[in-house]
Amino acid sequence: MGKFKKDRKIYKFMINKALLIIIILTSLNGLSQENSSLFIENSLNGLYDGYREIHSDNSIAKYNNIDFSHLWLQTENKLIFGFIGKNYQRLQIKFISIIKDSSDNQNYRVFGKSKVNQNVCDFQGTIRITEIHLVDHSEFPDNKCGMIVYDFEFFENPQQSHVGVFKGKGVSYWYQDSKNQIKYDDLLKGADGFRNNQFVGIWIEYGTSNSKICNWGDYRIPMSGELGQGAGEFIPNKKYKDYGWENFLDAYFYGDKEKREKAQKIENQTWWK
Numbered sequence: 001m002g003k004f005k006k007d008r009k010i011y012k013f014m015i016n017k018a019l020l021i022i023i024i025l026t027s028l029n030g031l032s033q034e035n036s037s038l039f040i041e042n043s044l045n046g047l048y049d050g051y052r053e054i055h056s057d058n059s060i061a062k063y064n065n066i067d068f069s070h071l072w073l074q075t076e077n078k079l080i081f082g083f084i085g086k087n088y089q090r091l092q093i094k095f096i097s098i099i100k101d102s103s104d105n106q107n108y109r110v111f112g113k114s115k116v117n118q119n120v121c122d123f124q125g126t127i128r129i130t131e132i133h134l135v136d137h138s139e140f141p142d143n144k145c146g147m148i149v150y151d152f153e154f155f156e157n158p159q160q161s162h163v164g165v166f167k168g169k170g171v172s173y174w175y176q177d178s179k180n181q182i183k184y185d186d187l188l189k190g191a192d193g194f195r196n197n198q199f200v201g202i203w204i205e206y207g208t209s210n211s212k213i214c215n216w217g218d219y220r221i222p223m224s225g226e227l228g229q230g231a232g233e234f235i236p237n238k239k240y241k242d243y244g245w246e247n248f249l250d251a252y253f254y255g256d257k258e259k260r261e262k263a264q265k266i267e268n269q270t271w272w273k
Helices: 008-020 022-044 069-073 238-243 246-254 257-267
Strands: 052-054 080-084 092-100 107-116 119-137 144-156 164-176 182-184 196-205 211-218
Touching (some): 022 164, 069 164, 069 182, 107 144, 164 211
Antiparallel strands (some): 144 164
């Protein structure tokens, strides 16, 4: 998992530095909670997915022995979209390792990388499950389906450039197959508006009061305003092409053959290695 993961001194320094900005985190917590709490409320009410009816009961205690870590590692990276800041600057997130905490059933230890423009940063942190709700799926009524709600907090490596803390809330959907195995809910993957693993939060730069809204998810970006275009699939608004989206648009939508092939090679790069 790399030097950053193994070097406990770096990780300890990272946590200590994060503690120095606890006042900033506290003062900005309202911004994070306002957006993320609204998103969770709307998700529980089925606003984003009309074919899901969410049960109100929190069934978290029934799933203590289930390891949900694979749900966040399921999707091809090129299908995970995100933005940071008011200009919808493209944000790419790659989860490299997610491990369930052996001493805490609701806690998952996360190692991954973020990318904005050409700046790639390591991060470590946690996903903590707070709620699990069963779901009635109108298109697949015989499947046992569910939704998990969680808090996340990811600390970027302070020895790298333009680094800070990702903090917020998210939701993910699952179903049980015929063998009662928990699976990533892709039952309607081909449908308009399909989405999963939706993260809503803020990024706070270390040692400053500089915070930016940042959201990401599989196939769609939650609460993405006018950025997301297209009914059948995610298409970034050309208005924001200069904020990291031009190559993506050339690769899949507007480039001629030569430009498209060149852009697709860039999109398929494993930038996190």
